[in-house]
Amino acid sequence: MALKPLVLGAAGLLALLLVAGAGYFSLRAGQRQAPPPHSLRPDDPQVLRVGARIYAQQCAACHGAEGEGQPSWRDRGPDGLLPAPPHDASGHTWHHPDEQLFAITKQGLAQLINQPDYRTAMPIYGGVLSDDEIVAVLSWIKAQWPPEIRRRHDEINIQYRQSLSR
Ligand code: HEC
Numbered sequence: 091m092a093l094k095p096l097v098l099g100a101a102g103l104l105a106l107l108l109v110a111g112a113g114y115f116s117l118r119a120g121q122r123q124a125p126p127p128h129s130l131r132p133d134d135p136q137v138l139r140v141g142a143r144i145y146a147q148q149c150a151a152c153h154g155a156e157g158e159g160q161p162s163w164r165d166r167g168p169d170g171l172l173p174a175p176p177h178d179a180s181g182h183t184w185h186h187p188d189e190q191l192f193a194i195t196k197q198g199l200a201q202l203i204n205q206p207d208y209r210t211a212m213p214i215y216g217g218v219l220s221d222d223e224i225v226a227v228l229s230w231i232k233a234q235w236p237p238e239i240r241r242r243h244d245e246i247n248i249q250y251r252q253s254l255s256r
Pocket residue numbers: 144145148149150151152153172173174175181182183184186191194195199209210211212213215227228
């Protein structure tokens with residue numbers, strides 16, 4: 091019978107579509123549930139130990155041992171560059187969601203603001219620090235914030251992720 095292979099073929103195609111559909115929906119559900127890849131972990135003591143060491147080695151020279159930043163950090167210096175801003179509650183590091191802090195540190199500000207010619211003293215750490223090390227140092231920075239600022243930063247993360255999924 092010539093009809094049989096056709097029916098079988100149609101049934102096979104249907105089965106394939108069902109499997110693909112189920113896969114698609116479970117993937118979407120997974121995206122909603124899984125924590126975003128570069129989420130900071132300010133409550134993980136092991137992450138914080140690594141982060142503290144990296145901060146002291148890589149960031150403190152500019153951003154200050156306590157995250158206090160450089161003097162007059164809002165004003166450009168004679169070289170036209172901005173001084174390093176504080177990372178503590180008085181700065182605006184905490185205004186950025188995790189993903190942006192990660193991108194600033196790994197890829198640099200110029201790429202984040204999409205202005206390749208932007209001149210800044212802030213180094214690019216991709217190739218210097220691993221992704222885990224970048225998460226660790228940013229987690230340490232977050233762990234220094236007072237509880238109220240940490241809570242507001244958590245809110246900023248939630249809003250940012252909602253804006254992406256819309
Ligand atoms: C050579 C000095 C220098 C070093 C070292 C340095 N930074 Fe920066 N950083 C800057 C400057 C300057 C800016 C402000 C850049 C601008 O806006 O032009 C900045 C900005 C930032 C910002 C954005 C803050 C905001 O409020 O928008 C983050 C996040 C940051 N740095 C993280 C780090 C981390 C993490 C390290 C260590 C791994 C580090 N920086 C090391 C100079 C430095």
